Amino acid sequence: MYPPKFDYYRAGSVEEALALRKQHDGKFLAGGHSLIPVMKLRLSDPGVLVDIGRIDGLKGISAANGSAKIGALTTHAMVEAADNLPDILPEAAGWIGDPMVRNRGTVGGNIAHADPASDLPTVFTALQAKIHVAGEGGSRVVEASNFFTGLFETAMSDDEMVTAVEVPSKDNHTGTAYAKLFNPASRYAIVGAGAMLTMQGNQCTAASVSIGGLLPNAIRCPSVEAALFGQTLNEETIAAAAAAVANDIVADDVMGDIHASAEYRQRMAPVFVKRAIAAAAARA
Amino acid sequence: MQITITVNGTTHTRDVEPRTLLVDFLRDHLGLTGTNIGCDTSQCGACTIHMDSQSVKSCTVLAVQADGADLTTIEGLANGSLHPMQQAFWDNHGLQCGYCTPGMIMSATKLVEGNPGISEAEIRHGLEGNICRCTGYQNIVKAVQQAAGEMGGD
Ligand SMILES: Cc1cc2nc3c(=O)[nH]c(=O)nc-3n(C[C@H](O)[C@H](O)[C@H](O)COP(=O)(O)OP(=O)(O)OC[C@H]3O[C@@H](n4cnc5c(N)ncnc54)[C@H](O)[C@@H]3O)c2cc1C
Ligand code: FES
Ligand code: FES
Numbered sequence: 001m002y003p004p005k006f007d008y009y010r011a012g013s014v015e016e017a018l019a020l021r022k023q024h025d026g027k028f029l030a031g032g033h034s035l036i037p038v039m040k041l042r043l044s045d046p047g048v049l050v051d052i053g054r055i056d057g058l059k060g061i062s063a064a065n066g067s068a069k070i071g072a073l074t075t076h077a078m079v080e081a082a083d084n085l086p087d088i089l090p091e092a093a094g095w096i097g098d099p100m101v102r103n104r105g106t107v108g109g110n111i112a113h114a115d116p117a118s119d120l121p122t123v124f125t126a127l128q129a130k131i132h133v134a135g136e137g138g139s140r141v142v143e144a145s146n147f148f149t150g151l152f153e154t155a156m157s158d159d160e161m162v163t164a165v166e167v168p169s170k171d172n173h174t175g176t177a178y179a180k181l182f183n184p185a186s187r188y189a190i191v192g193a194g195a196m197l198t199m200q201g202n203q204c205t206a207a208s209v210s211i212g213g214l215l216p217n218a219i220r221c222p223s224v225e226a227a228l229f230g231q232t233l234n235e236e237t238i239a240a241a242a243a244a245v246a247n248d249i250v251a252d253d254v255m256g257d258i259h260a261s262a263e264y265r266q267r268m269a270p271v272f273v274k275r276a277i278a279a280a281a282a283r284a
Numbered sequence: 285m286q287i288t289i290t291v292n293g294t295t296h297t298r299d300v301e302p303r304t305l306l307v308d309f310l311r312d313h314l315g316l317t318g319t320n321i322g323c324d325t326s327q328c329g330a331c332t333i334h335m336d337s338q339s340v341k342s343c344t345v346l347a348v349q350a351d352g353a354d355l356t357t358i359e360g361l362a363n364g365s366l367h368p369m370q371q372a373f374w375d376n377h378g379l380q381c382g383y384c385t386p387g388m389i390m391s392a393t394k395l396v397e398g399n400p401g402i403s404e405a406e407i408r409h410g411l412e413g414n415i416c417r418c419t420g421y422q423n424i425v426k427a428v429q430q431a432a433g434e435m436g437g438d
Contacts, residue, residue, distance in 0.1 A: 001324045001325075002303055002304070002305060002308065003303045003305075004303070005301070005302075005303055006302060006303060007302065008285060008302035008346075008348055010348075029346075029349075032344060032345065032346065032349065033326065033344055036305075036326075036344050036345075036346065037325060037326045037344060040324070040325070041325075049302070051348070051349065053349060077338075097412075097413065098329070098411075098412040098413025098414075099339055099391065099394070099395065099410055099412075099413060100329060100332055100339050100340050100341045100391070100413045101326070101341070101413060103338040103339060103340055104340055104341075104344070104345065185327065186327065187412060
């Protein structure tokens with residue numbers, strides 16, 4: 001199998017990438033680990049690819065003033081190996097696909113593609129990450145909870161690209177964790193849950209919880225967060241908070257396929273939310 | 285488009301269509317047919333090679349993306365005698381039909397680098413991207429464990 005024909009341009013900078021994409025009405029190519037497979041299946045035929053994979057300065061992680069910035073071209077393998085990111089990130093990145101996928105796939109490509117079964121949208125939503133987006137008129141920052149707008153849809157226009165994702169840096173009172181129900185073949189998420197909890201002793205003083213995999217896009221879980229806030233966390237209170245995820249999920253939006261029915265995914269949601277909360281609390 | 289790629293120590297410059305997959309470049313343009321195509325859908329790992337010292341699925345990389353890269357394929361692994369990983373697959377009967385074997389060996393050599401005492405669980409997790417339809421993985425895991433010790437972290 002080979003992809004349909006396309007013209008290929010290589011960008012040396014963000015500005016050049018934006019200009020080339022607009023001029024040729026093409027698509028960006030980063031690691032290619034979502035785009036090349038869909039092109040081979042003829043589900044996508046962009047005609048022109050603008051390779052952003054060699055742009056300097058978009059690859060790597062830098063930490064400063066309580067936050068860490070992950071460049072768009074940072075691979076999943078680099079995130080997995082990082083020691084200056086909240087635990088949820090190396091944990092989730094280390095469960096993406098397999099080692100070869102992690103060596104090529106990029107953080108920017110993952111969130112731009114916005115596959116409902118991807119892990120990073122759920123992780124960044126829990127972390128309240130800020131997505132840095134560059135466009136012709138300059139750059140802007142989009143909150144993760146506003147970035148993922150639907151099935152393979154984001155708040156970016158075609159004329160924009162992700163340059164970096166900013167997340168809170170690791171801190172002693174905050175625990176983060178990701179819990180994932182794997183598709184046993186592809187390793188994509190059937191259900192994925194993320195949690196970021198701040199604790200004072202056993203008491204939860206801030207909670208951010210997200211869920212993805214079963215919905216068109218990852219979402220925050222305000223009912224779960226409200227049920228955690230101010231609580232002394234133990235098995236009972238965690239289970240009760242996780243059960244509240246039912247109030248955050250619109251049942252009609254839950255997707256089913258040959259791998260897992262909508263009903264099964266819906267039942268798994270509180271199970272994995274509970275695991276993420278318990279693991280995050282233990283790390284706080 | 286003209287690209288220059290080094291494969292197993294030899295540098296090749298060729299004209300390719302941008303849509304040429306790296307695996308097809310290796311097999312059809314350079315005649316290096318040791319790298320197999322299994323699923324062709326990025327799932328099975330039969331096409332695994334090393335690109336700039338990392339294991340990658342060559343069916344999911346464009347040849348133009350590998351322009352300037354340094355590649356090793358299964359043909360470049362043996363150096364006079366079999367590589368310890370190849371020998372370990374032989375010793376432990378880590379293959380049946382052999383179709384997955386080139387990819388398995390290329391993945392496994394990267395997996396054990398820097399980890400001579402790698403555990404069985406780590407090997408199984410690390411080979412998640414390599415599918416074998418014959419062996420049931422048991423002897424593959426044994427082979428990788430043997431080679432890891434012999435390679436001593438190299
Ligand atoms: C076998 C397999 C298993 C996988 N398993 C998982 C998994 O378990 N969990 C998971 O989360 N993912 C999984 N993935 C997907 C993987 O993480 C992809 O690498 C990722 O989704 C896309 O990143 P990329 O760099 O390869 O992007 P590409 O494929 O190059 O691009 C994807 C899309 O994003 C656009 N794009 C890329 N970069 C940018 C940018 N900076 N700005 C704007 N648009 C951009 C492209 O135009 C394209 O539309 C798997 C993939 C494979 C092949
Ligand atoms: S042929 Fe490349 S992963 Fe199967
Ligand atoms: S030996 Fe036949 S597929 Fe692995």
